[in-house]
Amino acid sequence: xxxxxxxxxxxxxxxxxxxxxxxxxxxxxxxxxxxxxxxxxxxxxxxxxxxxxxxxxxxxxxxxxxxxxxxxxxxxxxxxxxxxxxxxxxxxxxxxxxxxxxxxxxxxxxxxxxxxxxxxxxxxxxxxxxxxxxxxxxxxxxxxxxxxxxxxxxxxxxxxxxxxxxxxxxxxxxxxxxxxxxxxxxxxxxxxxxxxxxxxxxxxxxxxxx
Numbered sequence: 001x002x003x004x005x006x007x008x009x010x011x012x013x014x015x016x017x018x019x020x021x022x023x024x025x026x027x028x029x030x031x032x033x034x035x036x037x038x039x040x041x042x043x044x045x046x047x048x049x050x051x052x053x054x055x056x057x058x059x060x061x062x063x064x065x066x067x068x069x070x071x072x073x074x075x076x077x078x079x080x081x082x083x084x085x086x087x088x089x090x091x092x093x094x095x096x097x098x099x100x101x102x103x104x105x106x107x108x109x110x111x112x113x114x115x116x117x118x119x120x121x122x123x124x125x126x127x128x129x130x131x132x133x134x135x136x137x138x139x140x141x142x143x144x145x146x147x148x149x150x151x152x153x154x155x156x157x158x159x160x161x162x163x164x165x166x167x168x169x170x171x172x173x174x175x176x177x178x179x180x181x182x183x184x185x186x187x188x189x190x191x192x193x194x195x196x197x198x199x200x201x202x203x204x205x206x207x208x209x210x
Contacts, residue, residue: 019043024073025050026066027080027108028057035077036061047072051085070097075105082109092117101128110134115155122162129164133171 023039025032028050036046040060048057049066057063070076076098080086090106090113098104104127106113115136121127135156151157159165185201192199 018075020045021074022047022072024048024069024076025061026069026076026078027051028061028063029079031107032079033058033061035079044075051080067097070094071099073099073102075103077105078108078112080108080112082111086112088112088114090114090118092120095121095126098127100126103127103129103131105131107131107133110136115159119155119158119162122165123158129166130159131166131168132159133168133173135167135170 018039019042021044023036023044023046025036025046025048028036028048029052032048032050036048036058039046040058046060047062047064047069049064049069050057053063064072078090086109088111090104092114095104095117104118110132113132113136118127118130122130151160160167189199189201
């Protein structure tokens with residue numbers, strides 16, 4: 001396990017409530033919209049940067065540019081696919097544009113983040129904390145018990161040791177219901193492709209201009 005368990009302490013922690021905090025969502029697809037809906041229920045204000053605008057975005061989500069979102073947001077949450085455009089997009093420049101003390105959440109793909117830049121920002125106090133369900137080299141660490149081993153990844157070791165970082169080892173989704181839905185959607189996609197129908201979950205790559 002890579003989660004950190006704190007002993008109970010009756011003294012104030014200095015943590016903040018999420019009520020009225022501004023959530024910035026990177027990618028307003030199906031998952032981004034679901035996160036926005038849940039955040040609204042907790043009383044958060046929501047802005048989003050998204051590559052595709054469909055015109056039916058939730059009215060309680062304000063669409064803004066990327067730089068504006070990073071500057072404004074108390075929490076930035078990543079919900080984008082891994083593409084050539086998003087690979088490594090969360091780098092030192094990206095983080096420098098974020099609000100001081102903001103929190104960063106990544107449940108999309110580990111490779112969209114430069115983890116060393118993230119660790120440096122957490123260590124310096126630029127960022128207030130991070131929640132990570134994915135990691136760039138996760139296949140080497142996330143799918144077996146390494147609790148008795150020395151991790152041969154300096155950046156991951158740094159992140160695990162930080163009290164303001166929560167890593168869920170790509171298991172936050174792991175419920176019986178979620179696994180059933182994944183199987184049903186996958187089989188449905190295969191069936192639709194074989195029948196020549198439109199794929200509801202298709203991720204279309206950008207066509208290169210000649």
